[in-house]
Amino acid sequence: MGFAKLGLTALDCPRPRELAEFYAAVLGGRVEGEGHWVDLYLPDGQRLAFQEAQDLRPPAWPAADHDSQQLHLDLFVDDIEEAQAQVVSLGARALDLDDDGGRRDFRVYADPAGHPFCLVVQAS
Template sequence: MALVKAGVVVLDCAEPEMLAVFYKALLEAEQTHASANRVEIRGADGTRLAFRRDMGAAPPSWPRPEDSFQVHLDFVVADLDEAERRVVGLGGRPLDTRDAAGPFEERGYADPAGHSFTLRRVPPTAPKQG
């Protein structure tokens, strides 16, 4: 048995209940925990995310060129256009939706709290460029 196991990815935000609603719908997930300051969900594929209340939360500043992502989420989808419609319908916003050249076919978005994530057709294997 592993000494350390992967836990859950936690996104800090001002309103964890509202952000959990967005990701529950996007990932067709179920809520597994809720308290006054934290909500956890598990997607049908086992992906676990949590949303923690941070009273001083400010949206990430990406895509300013002087800033890096630091952390972002990647989701693999079969149909980019259909997934984009779902994201926008749930309150997400496009950051970079031009079709990327090459085999990855990816598009960037922000969730309602401003955290960046990518929808892509193929999981990445190459290092970040640029």
Template sequence: MALVNAGVVVLDCAEPERLAEFYKELLDGRETDVTANRVEIEGAGGTRLAFRRDVNATPPSWPRPENSLQAHLDFLVDDLDEVERLIVGLGGRPLETRGADGPYEERGYADPAGHSFTLRQTPSTAPKQG
């Protein structure tokens, strides 16, 4: 069994509801998760995208270097500590390990080249034992 499963591409933006609506319509999709600062959709073909509120977001300037980073990857995991050890062993490094508000615990990392990504642990759906 894999330790890491592909998650969702997250686009940071000032108005996640508005951007989610655009992509929901474009991809004939539906909302799958909505919180105060994040909207996740799934397109008819299974494409999953999320839009996270960043009040300081600026439009991408690609290919110019200023403001060119506008997305990061989320990976869904069962065991944050185990996967963190794997990441560090492979040459990645922790960026942010504080807990997040809401139903998910997440931690930020950089890959060996410096690209950021997030591990998100979803709550267990198994019945509580004991």
């Protein structure tokens, strides 16, 4: 049994408020803060934070022989087609949509700051 509890996940980015607003549109919740550090309080009690890093170099995808992806978020969805249309309209860009002829249950995107994240079909 561990002795600590995860408090939040923080993402470096050039514009913290903009990235927090992107994830708020995707996940819900409320954005608080300005400047170098912005928090997104999610409806289920979790929290994402966004920290200013002007010289951020987004990770490469896939990262087999380049910089590591460092971190990615898996976001569970019921309808991957609908979710894809929504995240792209919010500024995400597709990195890997090859779903192996419909057999794969996830797709990979980059958020507006370049961090990879996956939309994953939630198992019933």
